[in-house]
Amino acid sequence: xxxxxxxxxxxxxxxxxxxxxxxxxxxxxxxxxxxxxxxxxxxxxxxxxxxxxxxxxxxxxxxxxxxxxxxxxxxxxxxxxxxxxxxxxxxxxxxxxxxxxxxxxxxxxxxxxxxxxxxxxxxxxxxxxxxxxxxxxxxxxxxxxxxxxxxxxxxxxxxxxxxxxxxxxxxxxxxxxxxxxxxxxxxxxxxxxxxxxxxxxxxxxxxxxx
Amino acid sequence: xxxxxxxxxxxxxxxxxxxxxxxxxxxxxxxxxxxxxxxxxxxxxxxxxxxxxxxxxxxxxxxxxxxxxxxxxxxxxxxxxxxxxxxxxxxxxxxxxxxxxxxxxxxxxxxxxxxxxxxxxxxxxxxxxxxxxxxxxxxxxxxxxxxxxxxxxxxxxxxxxxxxxxxxxxxx
Amino acid sequence: xxxxxxxxxxxxxxxxxxxxxxxxxxxxxxxxxxxxxxxxxxxxxxxxxxxxxxxxxxxxxxxxxxxxxxxxxxxxxxxxxxxxxxxxxxxxxxxxxxxxxxxxxxxxxxxxxxxxxxxxxxxxxxxxxxxxxxxxxxxxxxxxxxxxxxxxxxxxxxxxxxxxxxxxxxxxxxxxxxxxxxxxxxxxxxxxxxxxxxxxxxxxxxxxxxxxxxxxxxxxxxxxxxxxxxxxxxxxxxxxxxxxxxxxxxxxxxxxxxxxxxxxxxxxxxxxxxxxxxxxxxxxxxxxxxxxxxxxxxxxxxxxxxxxxxxxxxxxxxxxxxxxxxxxxxxxxxxxxxxxxxxxxxxxxxxxxxxxxxxxxxxxxxxxxx
Numbered sequence: 001x002x003x004x005x006x007x008x009x010x011x012x013x014x015x016x017x018x019x020x021x022x023x024x025x026x027x028x029x030x031x032x033x034x035x036x037x038x039x040x041x042x043x044x045x046x047x048x049x050x051x052x053x054x055x056x057x058x059x060x061x062x063x064x065x066x067x068x069x070x071x072x073x074x075x076x077x078x079x080x081x082x083x084x085x086x087x088x089x090x091x092x093x094x095x096x097x098x099x100x101x102x103x104x105x106x107x108x109x110x111x112x113x114x115x116x117x118x119x120x121x122x123x124x125x126x127x128x129x130x131x132x133x134x135x136x137x138x139x140x141x142x143x144x145x146x147x148x149x150x151x152x153x154x155x156x157x158x159x160x161x162x163x164x165x166x167x168x169x170x171x172x173x174x175x176x177x178x179x180x181x182x183x184x185x186x187x188x189x190x191x192x193x194x195x196x197x198x199x200x201x202x203x204x205x206x207x208x209x210x
Numbered sequence: 211x212x213x214x215x216x217x218x219x220x221x222x223x224x225x226x227x228x229x230x231x232x233x234x235x236x237x238x239x240x241x242x243x244x245x246x247x248x249x250x251x252x253x254x255x256x257x258x259x260x261x262x263x264x265x266x267x268x269x270x271x272x273x274x275x276x277x278x279x280x281x282x283x284x285x286x287x288x289x290x291x292x293x294x295x296x297x298x299x300x301x302x303x304x305x306x307x308x309x310x311x312x313x314x315x316x317x318x319x320x321x322x323x324x325x326x327x328x329x330x331x332x333x334x335x336x337x338x339x340x341x342x343x344x345x346x347x348x349x350x351x352x353x354x355x356x357x358x359x360x361x362x363x364x365x366x367x368x369x370x371x372x373x374x375x376x377x378x379x380x381x382x
Numbered sequence: 383x384x385x386x387x388x389x390x391x392x393x394x395x396x397x398x399x400x401x402x403x404x405x406x407x408x409x410x411x412x413x414x415x416x417x418x419x420x421x422x423x424x425x426x427x428x429x430x431x432x433x434x435x436x437x438x439x440x441x442x443x444x445x446x447x448x449x450x451x452x453x454x455x456x457x458x459x460x461x462x463x464x465x466x467x468x469x470x471x472x473x474x475x476x477x478x479x480x481x482x483x484x485x486x487x488x489x490x491x492x493x494x495x496x497x498x499x500x501x502x503x504x505x506x507x508x509x510x511x512x513x514x515x516x517x518x519x520x521x522x523x524x525x526x527x528x529x530x531x532x533x534x535x536x537x538x539x540x541x542x543x544x545x546x547x548x549x550x551x552x553x554x555x556x557x558x559x560x561x562x563x564x565x566x567x568x569x570x571x572x573x574x575x576x577x578x579x580x581x582x583x584x585x586x587x588x589x590x591x592x593x594x595x596x597x598x599x600x601x602x603x604x605x606x607x608x609x610x611x612x613x614x615x616x617x618x619x620x621x622x623x624x625x626x627x628x629x630x631x632x633x634x635x636x637x638x639x640x641x642x643x644x645x646x647x648x649x650x651x652x653x654x655x656x657x658x659x660x661x662x663x664x665x666x667x668x669x670x671x672x673x674x675x676x677x678x679x680x681x682x683x684x685x686x687x688x689x690x691x692x693x694x695x696x697x698x699x700x701x702x703x704x705x706x707x708x709x710x711x712x713x714x715x716x717x718x719x720x721x722x723x724x725x726x727x728x729x730x731x732x733x734x735x736x737x738x739x740x741x742x743x744x745x746x747x748x749x750x751x752x
Binding site: 236237238239258261264265266268270288294296301321323332345347349358366370371372373374 | 431436471601607614620683684686695697710714718
């Protein structure tokens, strides 16, 4: 197959690609496998960038409405605010199909084990948004004689982005999702939403970015 | 039956209950009934026969006073009944004895089931005869935690939280 | 194999929730199943118990206002209404007429928003996606109107003891009138899209029949009770605020199945519009807040106030002890009693029917757990 392709138009691009693979930016790195082995062993930069772009632009949130914030979360998905503009409209009822958990509400003692189970059932890589004051710190329920409410969901699971408000407006949640995208790719509005002048992708040779 | 409701107070007194008419504008209910522990079920049966529905069951705590003629644990249960066809609201109140046991009405009004479980959660009142007195709102591990019980210093006597003068529970 | 053995082998337990899209929140229902038939559904509550009653008795009474908006967040203003009216009754505070009119207008707008949300969510449970898009579209218009006076979209604390915190202006009246016109137009769309849909009718007719006696035993209230043919609405039967001045009907159903509960709510939207129209026409001039002592003292004794929330009867029961902090504050929420009939109602039905019944009850779980 290789011989047949020699004269074809793909060849120069292939060459460029081979060159590119040899270059500095694609040198395999020893992956940060992490303490629990959640990261990859070997990491190739370009694949990494593309993978992250894909992840950031198709976050699949889990339908996990707990309290008041859940209504705003629903509102975010509906016609006016339309979260699908940012690629995360596919609310999944099962944690096994989702990679973004939006903790929209108060977590109490009885719910905490459930939350942990759900988090553990989500496949890696996964992100968590703590939506609303209850999920951030206990919010209005952080009182002196609190006997039931967990004061902040970050006491149970790692949280990536906090969206304050009681409840936050849908615009707030959208901003939270943009922040998650920024955290994943290192750039706000990653491709294809916005051709950002500072995008690291512009520096990658061989990748056509307009 | 209309006649009974019209003179419901008289009817209840004939039946041996302690009932007092109250000012609706001031309190939001028309009739106040003080029940003894043995009357709780009897009253619920009467109310059901006459077509009342159960609004809620709730507990509250006052300072236990062993000096009074009828010693109680300081806990009390409030039942509220109302009607669909006319504006008539009854508050019935029963003091819980030292054994913390009060008969359950969940077989007369099935809706009382959850209300009683909730009251057990909050105050530790045991509703004898209830078929499933497990924690409802609290986690299973908190079976012995009763969050709405007050500290000794914050408790007030029954008189201090009742309407003055002819309010019957103040004479208890 | 004996039939009983076969039955025994087919028995299994199924956990529905706490994270399940059609339980409308974190409600767990432990289902004992036989094949696809439900033998015994047992709801497990408490996953969102937020200590509202404890907080009510640990701080001075104005401090509980934000909590009232967070119990039933879909229809928060009637909860505000019940609480301020309770304290007003207890402390003997007079409310200016204009404030009561504003309360009624905003409460009814909120009730429509709640019913629209329910309509969308219920149809989503039954597998239709379009109504929720339409419902949310109309609901956003209400939220815009309410936001302009209350300052928030969802968890309102708009009412104050002795009045409301902000007056409504000409623009508010104008926008509300425009909205009424709009919703009347959209009414036909819902009718065509949902009410006459054969699939919807098959999923709801004769399903989950609540008899009047059963409703009485469980203390059901609100549209769920009215679906069973009993005309009981606190706004009519135990009038509060300025409701007696308005002309409106209480829609009732025939036999108490899911379709009746649906019809009652849909027809209630029209009645809400009528109330709002009349209130806007007769809106009196005047102050919106009366003079209220800074430190409200709650005299010893108990007091009760019931209002009609979107889901049924909401009762606040307060015991005062002479300080400004309630000695005991009990909140009787409608969904609590409404849901408690599920173990009896759900015996021996198909699992998809259980979803239909749950949806028709219009549950808000944080309201149940408090």
